[in-house]
Amino acid sequence: MIQSRSLSRELALLWLGQISEDQRKISKEISLDEVLNRAIDTLMQHFREKLDGCALELETAQQYLLDSELQDVDSNSIAEVRKSLRLCLIGTETILNNLSSSLELPRLLYVSDQKEIRLDAMKRVSLVVKEFLKIDSDLDSVMEGWRLKRLPRIDRDILRLAFVDLMFLKIPAAVACNEAVELANRYSDEQGRRMINGVLRRLQNSLLLSEK
Numbered sequence: 001m002i003q004s005r006s007l008s009r010e011l012a013l014l015w016l017g018q019i020s021e022d023q024r025k026i027s028k029e030i031s032l033d034e035v036l037n038r039a040i041d042t043l044m045q046h047f048r049e050k051l052d053g054c055a056l057e058l059e060t061a062q063q064y065l066l067d068s069e070l071q072d073v074d075s076n077s078i079a080e081v082r083k084s085l086r087l088c089l090i091g092t093e094t095i096l097n098n099l100s101s102s103l104e105l106p107r108l109l110y111v112s113d114q115k116e117i118r119l120d121a122m123k124r125v126s127l128v129v130k131e132f133l134k135i136d137s138d139l140d141s142v143m144e145g146w147r148l149k150r151l152p153r154i155d156r157d158i159l160r161l162a163f164v165d166l167m168f169l170k171i172p173a174a175v176a177c178n179e180a181v182e183l184a185n186r187y188s189d190e191q192g193r194r195m196i197n198g199v200l201r202r203l204q205n206s207l208l209l210s211e212k
Contacts, residue, residue: 005120005171005179006179006182007117008116008117008118008120008121008124009121009124009161009165009179009183010183010186011117011118011121012120012121012122012124012125012128012161013154013157013158013161013183013187015121015122015125016125016128016157016160016161017153017154017157019125019129021153051092054088054092057084057087057088058085058088060084061084061085061088124161124164124169127164127168127169128157128160128161128164131164131168132160135160135163135164136148136149136160138163138167138203139159139160139163139199139203141206142199142202142203142206143199144202146195151192151195152188152192154187154188154192155184155188155192155195155196158180158183158184158187158188158196159180159196159199159200161180161183162176162177162179162180162196162200162203163203165179165180166203166204166207173204173207176200177197177200177201177204180196180200181193181196181197181200184196184197
């Protein structure tokens with residue numbers, strides 16, 4: 001049951017990505033395999049852009065090191081170059097890990113044929129679309145100086161699905177938050193994971209206070 005719920009939640013996340021936030025309409029014509037194919041295309045484009053950015057930073061650092069051999073450069077500048085190189089390597093490793101995770105997407109296409117998973121995914125998507133204004137308003141209330149619309153689309157949708165779990169489906173808070181973090185691990189970055197974790201923690205505390 002838990003495995004099925006996790007799969008339907010992930011499928012719902014990918015489906016939400018195909019819905020315009022302006023129109024907020026569920027396209028009945030989009031097949032599940034098309035949803036996943038579009039998701040793969042989007043992820044691959046994202047990974048290519050990230051890798052291109054890392055490659056550019058590595059080239060800049062390499063050129064700086066070559067130039068430093070021809071002139072005197074202070075130790076602080078060298079330390080900054082080393083820091084940049086380290087961050088590039090960490091970023092590249094993260095991208096490769098995400099690429100490895102994306103290989104799991106075809107598995108969703110296979111299991112999505114199961115009626116239970118498909119219906120559960122559609123229920124989650126429908127709730128997000130139907131309660132869109134309330135969900136975003138309540139999430140904004142715990143953003144602490146930020147607005148939900150400033151986050152990347154994938155992070156917004158992860159938070160919306162977690163809200164649906166907590167408020168409408170009455171999933172235990174620990175389970176809902178853990179599932180959201182797992183989705184963030186697969187589809188977001190380190191900054192996104194921290195933001196999602198923090199927002200959900202504040203939302204959870206807000207819910208506890210309202211129950212007293």
